[in-house]
Amino acid sequence: MPDQVDKCLEVRGLGAGYGSLQVLWDFDLEIGAEESVVVLGPNGAGKSTLLKALLGLLPARTGSISFFGRRIEGLRTSQRVRAGIAYMSEVGIFPELSVEENLLMGGYGLPRARLRRRIEELCQLFPEVARTRRGPAWKLSGGQRKMVGVAKALVADPRLLVLDEPSAGLSPVYVSNVVEALARTRREAGPALLVVEQNMKFLAVAQRVYVIEGGRLRFQGTVPELEADDSLRRAYFGLQGA
Amino acid sequence: MLWLFALIAGVLFGLYYGLAALGLNLIFGVMRMVNLAHGDVIMLGGFAAVLLFDHFGVNPLITVLLVIPPSLLVGYLTYYLLGRRVQRSRDPEMMSLVMFFGVSQVIEAVAVIAFGNNEASITSAVFGTRPFSIAGQGVPGAWLVSAGVGLVALVLLFLYLYRTSLGRATRAIMSSPDEARAVGVNPDRISALTFGIGVGLAAIAGILSLFMIGGTTPSEGVDLTVTAFAVIVLGGLGSPMGTFLGGIVFGLALMFTQTYAPVWSGFAPFAILLVIMLLRPTGLLGRTVRSV
Amino acid sequence: MLIPRTRTVGLAALSALLTVGLAACGAASTTASSGAPKDIVIGTLYSGSGSFANSSLPEFQGLKFWISQENAGGGVYVKAFNKKIPIKLVALNDQSSTTTATTEYEQLVTQDNINIFVPDFGSVLTLPAVTIAQEHHMLLFDQTATGSPLFTPGNQYIVLCDLPLSAIWPDPLAHFILAQHISRVAILYGANDFDATQAATVKSVLAQGGVTPVYYQAVPTATTSYGTLLHDIAATNPQAVLELGYASNDIPFLQAVQQGGYHFGMVATAFPGQEFTLIENAVGKAGLSYTYTYGVPPYIKFNNVSEGLGTNAFIAKFGHGNIANVSFENVAGYNTGLIIQAALGHATKFTQLGMRAALFALSGHFTTLDGAFKLNSEGGQVGELLPLAQLFPTATGNEIKIVYPSASADHAPVYPAP
Ligand SMILES: Nc1ncnc2c1ncn2[C@@H]1O[C@H](COP(=O)(O)OP(=O)(O)O)[C@@H](O)[C@H]1O
Ligand SMILES: [Mg+2]
Numbered sequence: 001m002p003d004q005v006d007k008c009l010e011v012r013g014l015g016a017g018y019g020s021l022q023v024l025w026d027f028d029l030e031i032g033a034e035e036s037v038v039v040l041g042p043n044g045a046g047k048s049t050l051l052k053a054l055l056g057l058l059p060a061r062t063g064s065i066s067f068f069g070r071r072i073e074g075l076r077t078s079q080r081v082r083a084g085i086a087y088m089s090e091v092g093i094f095p096e097l098s099v100e101e102n103l104l105m106g107g108y109g110l111p112r113a114r115l116r117r118r119i120e121e122l123c124q125l126f127p128e129v130a131r132t133r134r135g136p137a138w139k140l141s142g143g144q145r146k147m148v149g150v151a152k153a154l155v156a157d158p159r160l161l162v163l164d165e166p167s168a169g170l171s172p173v174y175v176s177n178v179v180e181a182l183a184r185t186r187r188e189a190g191p192a193l194l195v196v197e198q199n200m201k202f203l204a205v206a207q208r209v210y211v212i213e214g215g216r217l218r219f220q221g222t223v224p225e226l227e228a229d230d231s232l233r234r235a236y237f238g239l240q241g242a
Numbered sequence: 243m244l245w246l247f248a249l250i251a252g253v254l255f256g257l258y259y260g261l262a263a264l265g266l267n268l269i270f271g272v273m274r275m276v277n278l279a280h281g282d283v284i285m286l287g288g289f290a291a292v293l294l295f296d297h298f299g300v301n302p303l304i305t306v307l308l309v310i311p312p313s314l315l316v317g318y319l320t321y322y323l324l325g326r327r328v329q330r331s332r333d334p335e336m337m338s339l340v341m342f343f344g345v346s347q348v349i350e351a352v353a354v355i356a357f358g359n360n361e362a363s364i365t366s367a368v369f370g371t372r373p374f375s376i377a378g379q380g381v382p383g384a385w386l387v388s389a390g391v392g393l394v395a396l397v398l399l400f401l402y403l404y405r406t407s408l409g410r411a412t413r414a415i416m417s418s419p420d421e422a423r424a425v426g427v428n429p430d431r432i433s434a435l436t437f438g439i440g441v442g443l444a445a446i447a448g449i450l451s452l453f454m455i456g457g458t459t460p461s462e463g464v465d466l467t468v469t470a471f472a473v474i475v476l477g478g479l480g481s482p483m484g485t486f487l488g489g490i491v492f493g494l495a496l497m498f499t500q501t502y503a504p505v506w507s508g509f510a511p512f513a514i515l516l517v518i519m520l521l522r523p524t525g526l527l528g529r530t531v532r533s534v
Numbered sequence: 535m536l537i538p539r540t541r542t543v544g545l546a547a548l549s550a551l552l553t554v555g556l557a558a559c560g561a562a563s564t565t566a567s568s569g570a571p572k573d574i575v576i577g578t579l580y581s582g583s584g585s586f587a588n589s590s591l592p593e594f595q596g597l598k599f600w601i602s603q604e605n606a607g608g609g610v611y612v613k614a615f616n617k618k619i620p621i622k623l624v625a626l627n628d629q630s631s632t633t634t635a636t637t638e639y640e641q642l643v644t645q646d647n648i649n650i651f652v653p654d655f656g657s658v659l660t661l662p663a664v665t666i667a668q669e670h671h672m673l674l675f676d677q678t679a680t681g682s683p684l685f686t687p688g689n690q691y692i693v694l695c696d697l698p699l700s701a702i703w704p705d706p707l708a709h710f711i712l713a714q715h716i717s718r719v720a721i722l723y724g725a726n727d728f729d730a731t732q733a734a735t736v737k738s739v740l741a742q743g744g745v746t747p748v749y750y751q752a753v754p755t756a757t758t759s760y761g762t763l764l765h766d767i768a769a770t771n772p773q774a775v776l777e778l779g780y781a782s783n784d785i786p787f788l789q790a791v792q793q794g795g796y797h798f799g800m801v802a803t804a805f806p807g808q809e810f811t812l813i814e815n816a817v818g819k820a821g822l823s824y825t826y827t828y829g830v831p832p833y834i835k836f837n838n839v840s841e842g843l844g845t846n847a848f849i850a851k852f853g854h855g856n857i858a859n860v861s862f863e864n865v866a867g868y869n870t871g872l873i874i875q876a877a878l879g880h881a882t883k884f885t886q887l888g889m890r891a892a893l894f895a896l897s898g899h900f901t902t903l904d905g906a907f908k909l910n911s912e913g914g915q916v917g918e919l920l921p922l923a924q925l926f927p928t929a930t931g932n933e934i935k936i937v938y939p940s941a942s943a944d945h946a947p948v949y950p951a952p
Contacts, residue, residue: 057420081426089421096417097410105414108407108425152425244766251762296815351583359588361785365818366793373795382761382793453793455758456786457816461585465756497762500753504763505725508754 287448584630596867
């Protein structure tokens with residue numbers, strides 16, 4: 001089934017939550033191999049919850065998750081990571097570790113030589129990371145943190161890169177930097193990309209868009225299709241005047 | 243030169259206190275659990291040394307090595323039997339207090355049955371009765387041995403934490419458990435290992451306590467836990483280096499008050515703890531207060 | 535002798551709550567029609583666990599031994615009814631907790647219809663019984679709580695049975711120092727009533743002889759590291775060093791003396807006489823040799839007694855002939871029984887104050903294996919004096935010998951220590 005293998009991720013009817021509070025309901029999501037997808041949604045919509053359920057940081061209450069045709073919803077986080085999913089949380093880094101150690105942790109479990117090689121490659125790709133490499137991570141500025149976070153997530157050479165609000169807390173200039181960096185990884189025939197965001201800027205790297213509201217899927221389609229939807233355009237583009 | 247002796251004694255005792263508290267902080271840092279049975283493990287380490295010495299003439303320094311494998315095993319199993327359940331409960335910090343309070347009571351009760359209610363010790367003569375001269379001060383050999391063991395344990399622990407992949411993963415969990423899981427760290431494995439290391443450090447401290455605080459007795463666990471807790475709060479929760487600094491501050495406070503105002507010597511270390519908490523709520527080397 | 539340690543405070547109460555164990559050894563009895571009770575009910579507490587257990591249990595054993603002796607002979611003679619009446623024991627386990635002890639003392643005096651009220655070992659656990667006894671007009675047969683604050687002029691309901699008031703313990707010790715013409719004396723004592731009263735006594739006796747201590751300091755009762763203190767003491771160049779603490783202080787202190795390689799002409803600590811085996815095991819033979827301590831029964835012997843077994847007979851019967859099987863606490867518990875026996879055997883009225891009056895009448899005319907029984911007006915014990923003992927090395931360990939006052943000495947003191 002070549003069609004199956006082409007698909008990087010296929011999520012069907014996913015539900016998740018915290019204690020008695022269910023946050024994510026019946027969520028469907030598909031990402032093709034090498035495709036990049038942005039999930040848009042307002043604060044509290046359940047974006048982070050979706051990603052945690054994908055990674056297994058939260059158990060899936062309902063539904064299924066297939067990764068390159070393999071069912072993974074029953075696997076532990078460490079097994080999903082080994083299967084090729086890399087994740088940058090909202091925090092994104094270990095503040096108490098050095099930048100170098102953050103990169104090493106990004107490739108936790110990799111053979112030593114390969115790990116070193118990957119870090120050198122990424123330092124070439126992200127000069128900003130290379131510059132701060134020896135220092136402690138807590139000293140980084142917000143933008144540098146995101147760069148290191150992205151680089152850290154890429155160390156393991158994942159097949160799917162999952163980013164939780166890479167724009168959060170950043171000035172517009174830095175947002176452009178991060179977008180640019182992501183575009184760079186795309187040019188290298190990088191991994192499939194799943195970004196959850198409130199910020200429209202990231203649509204620049206998106207081939208398709210999902211909109212999540214109240215924990216449910218509200219829209220899916222291309223960027224032009226999203227722009228064509230009146231109410232969504234008002235909700236997501238209206239505020240972005242500047 | 244009373245102050246010079248107090249200074250030397252304070253630092254040497256500080257290394258001992260640091261060692262005695264280190265395991266508690268490591269376990270707290272990784273698992274967010276307060277091991278209230280920590281002092282009881284110290285007590286058991288002391289009895290291990292006494293029994294091996296009394297029955298087989300084993301030198302306490304050999305016992306330091308002998309207790310490591312069983313401690314690792316016991317800690318490892320304890321994590322899987324109790325610790326993991328505690329961590330998965332709704333309120334792990336509170337649950338850990340309740341659970342390990344119970345464990346502490348059980349250990350004490352069993353120790354009373356096994357060893358009787360008495361204070362036990364090994365004669366100090368095993369490390370010689372001729373003091374060593376440091377900066378012109380006669381310092382008991384047993385103190386130097388204890389502080390030396392403390393230093394070696396500290397250096398090994400730091401090599402482990404900062405130079406090995408498992409150690410780095412341990413620090414990653416201390417920094418952020420979810421983030422660590424997200425890069426593929428298996429927290430159970432690291433936690434169990436850390437629990438073993440924490441138990442081992444406590445047992446070693448227990449052996450040394452025979453020479454630093456005179457002996458061991460089944461009921462001393464609670465006091466030792468309280469002292470260890472004061473030291474880790476002083477140094478900063480979750481900071482192993484801070485624990486040693488906290489131990490040294492604690493030791494210096496004790497020895498200087500013993501020298502210049504002995505009657506306050508039980509109170510002074512805790513007074514300093516309070517002052518430091520007011521000035522720097524995260525402890526000497528603690529990081530920003532966490533909101534876990 | 536009282537608190538072996540006061541370190542465990544906070545969680546002890548909680549621990550007691552979690553595991554309240556009651557060991558009632560027999561129910562209360564009711565009074566027979568003739569006015570004479572069917573049995574004499576003794577109510578007491580013991581510490582089955584916790585920090586006091588190692589002293590409380592042997593003391594309790596001694597008391598139970600006395601009861602079994604009396605009951606084997608048909609009961610204890612009660613003068614008021616001119617007959618022997620069997621003894622019944624109600625004993626509750628306080629687990630070394632003062633909170634539990636307080637509740638259980640209340641229970642003894644309010645619900646268990648006891649005739650004789652005996653507290654647990656030591657000041658800490660006796661203290662709550664003092665007020666309860668006074669409120670309920672029960673005479674408290676205080677066994678081993680010797681701190682002066684327990685005895686007040688207004689309180690008729692306490693007598694100290696088995697040890698002198700701690701203030702007079704060091705009397706022979708201080709006189710020995712003067713007799714040896716020791717002029718440089720260092721005194722380190724625990725900051726608690728028991729040790730502070732002893733220290734004050736030594737200081738005032740020495741002052742009468744014109745000696746002022748070169749070092750006189752209190753340390754917290756919980757102190758366990760003595761190296762720095764000893765260094766500071768040594769800096770004052772003393773001939774005699776006195777450490778007045780509990781066994782849990784004496785052990786680390788004696789360890790520190792050895793560790794630091796200190797050699798003083800005289801080292802005295804309080805507990806090696808009472809807890810000899812324990813302390814010798816902990817600090818080793820060399821750590822105790824030539825040190826001084828309070829001499830207590832069974833090391834001081836009283837074979838010519840007016841009540842109960844003499845020392846040798848007690849060792850034979852209770853200790854199966856071996857003094858190593860007999861601790862001071864065993865003697866103390868047994869002696870408590872003898873004091874009760876004397877009170878019942880001499881009181882013309884079977885009332886609490888009747889028993890008290892009988893004991894005051896006997897005071898000064900009465901000797902047991904614990905020494906001469908003598909009360910002051912507040913019920914404090916001023917007989918049963920503790921002579922000074924010194925420990926001498928033998929092939930196998932140390933031996934306790936009484937060295938002062940000369941009248942009761944069985945060995946000459948060796949000063950300065952070799
Ligand atoms: N750890 C948690 N425990 C309980 N509720 C949570 C937790 N994390 C998030 N939530 C709740 O779940 C909902 C969605 O949160 P989240 O997935 O973080 O939203 P988003 O990332 O889209 O801002 C919110 O209502 C939030 O309050
Ligand atoms: Mg979020």
